[in-house]
Amino acid sequence: MKYYAVKISDKGSIAVDDTILVKGAQTAAGSRILEGFKPLFSAEAVTRLEEKGYTVSGKANVGEFGLDLVGEFSYYGENDGTLKGASAELVAKGEASAALGVDVNGSTRRAAALSKVNFLKPTYGTVSRYGVVSTAASGEQLGVYAKDTAKVKEIMQIISGHDEKDGTSLKKEYEYSDTADVNGKKVCIIKELMEKADDEVKALVNTYAENLRKNGVVVEEVSFDLCDVANTAWQILYSAETCNNVSRYDGVKYGYRAENYKNIDELYVNSRTEGFNFLTKAVILYGSDVLSKNRYDACYGKSLKVRRVVCDKFEELMKQYDAVLTPVASKAEFAPYDISEAFIKVFNEGVFTAIPNLVGTPALVSGGVQLIGWHFAESTLLSLAGSVERMGE
């Protein structure tokens, strides 16, 4: 997997996923359709880091619009046979001290799990989405990759907080911790998700649970039977929103334009046919279908209702527990596969990652597993993961 743009020279520097704008540097979100697009401004999170003296060392490659499993289907990438995300790898190798990524359908979290680094998808509205190449506005969040929880905390402290340029940004201040006392905290493992993972992943989760117990955390298995409907609802919502948000890439204003066209319709169709990959096209078709007049109520409208129900039920669960412990994916490693299978593969893996996107809760990937909390529970998640991390020291 390749990353491009500026050469990484400073080990203390930050890598930025190509789904996030950095002024003057090509930001193509891994897609040919945005080839050559150089933004006029940087994302708010990037600006805040630069103001604090952090250097952005380069743009890290992503799968087109961050829609794939871990970053395998980029127009700019070369698949070397192993499926790993560029940012997660840079952080794992110590070539970047941290990285910023956009979590919309689990790609960043799966990449972090594969490379055994941390990735925090914060509570919706805590980090400005200004400067994110948007796909699904209702659930995407800008998050942080780092080797340890202390670094995640350090970066979050800087990039979080109200931004008037983002209408969904909360008017709130945050104080993060990764060292709060975890003794007596209660964590649950969702049975239905464990059943969907292979033995290697199950073992990973169980070992993690053991480590938590050693730190005084109570870990129990529970049933939460809404995982599948929650995932279907999110796949519908995110596909619809993505279909709408990428419709602006039409070859007229910027980015890629097809060479051959005779009229405006051909300009659109040819530019988009050549500019998007198979997976994005599948998402566009699916999203367009669920929004169509005859299907809206049964698909999109229903998904909005499911979102409400899942939110209520998950809140109930989170009144009893401080966090949920789950697998991040069904497998600990993915073999290369053909893009024609991507839509279904991502859809199925979504069951592990969809709830935080659907209901806006924070999710932290650490040590190859996932901790999910209720809104604004980042410090609890970081402290739980931190307590396990520090056991190895």
Added chain:
Amino acid sequence: MNYEVVIGLETHVELSTESKIFCSCGGHSAAKEPNDCVCPACSGMPGMLPVMNKRVVELAVTAGLMLNCEISRYTTFDKKNYYYPDLPCAYQITQLNHPICTNGLVSVGKRDIRIKQIHMEEDAGKLVHEGKFSFVDFNRTSVPLIEIVTQPDFRSAEEVVSYLTKLKSMFRSGGISECEEGAMRCDINISVRPEGSEEYGVRTEIKNMSSLEAIEKAIRYESQRHIDAIEFETEELVQETRRFDDVSGKTFAMRNKETEADYRYFPDANIMPIIIDDEWLEQIKSAKPVAIDEKAEAYRNAGISEKEIEMLIGNFKISKLLDDVIALGCNAKDSAAWILTDCAGILRKGGLLLNDLDITPEALSTIIKQVETGKINRAAGRKVLIAVIEDKADPTEFIKKNSLDAKLDENAINAVIEKVIAANEAAVADYKSGKEKALQAIFGSCMRELKGAGDPAVIKSLLEKKLK
């Protein structure tokens, strides 16, 4: 058989806000060149997010209050998807599910027109075609609009025209829209049925009409076309969208409803639902201009002429100046004359229009009060007004500097009168022989000699005394 024409209107009105609906770009009226008022947000670049302009909500609510609507306390935005080069995001942000105002009512003559809803939305850009090429101008993109949708309550072209005329004066006087050329655009839904029938006929829609004259022509043509089709079976009526051609005076089919695009509306997650609480609503209500009919009545009661009322109602800026001056304690009728006659006259001499008037209510009221209380005479007042309008003079200082308020004692006036009488023997003789008119000429000379100082009534009576 007699037929009844049934018409419903969708009217788009461009709002007079300083910035666009979701970004801080100035409105397109500020633009001099194509793409002058454009930023990454309104040109649809990735990474930009819409941020709601509060003023748009306030103006839409004000419009709703003027049209007796229910104001929604919870209002949301939706995305409407379609591809066109003048639409940079390939979707328009509009309101489908929770519009800002519903269920209004406005009277046009004897007819009550029900307002179904008012919703907020963004305008699209403009395409300019030159030879082989088409150019896109995004200046108008994201300019705020309200769309006012009526029920099918109109029964004639005249009613439509008077409704639109009323909307225009209302929105101008309310500071909601300048309603300039093209800033008010209508889609006209029209059908025809036999008189007394309850069922609606086949409906056609004439899109994008802006001139009142063309609207009237289009409705007349289209309703006649429907009547002919029913009465003489000249053609089969189909539900469709039509375009009015101003040159031929005819309408032409654009596309069939059946094949019309599915706009795939869905909620816009980037714009949080807007909650209009009691406090905000009260604030908007208290700032709401008095309804146009009430305002005209108040002017009428104050003795302002119908012609003047007409000029005032259509002009928010000028009627506000008048209201402010009245609020500062000046007489309404006099003040109206000062503004509409004196100010307008002074501006006209300089080749300007009344709308170019640049005077504070305080300055104007100072002048009017000085005249009202007899401190200076009206001619002097006008002199001050000229100095204020043309040279931005301070009225009080100007009066002092030119001693316009100098109290002239009778001796000083008499001295001038004697001088004038001596110089105008012929006129004096004429007057004494019974020619009343001659007095005016002598009086005029006195006034000139006094350079506008002194109370004209006093001068006149002294002059008459001298000539007896």
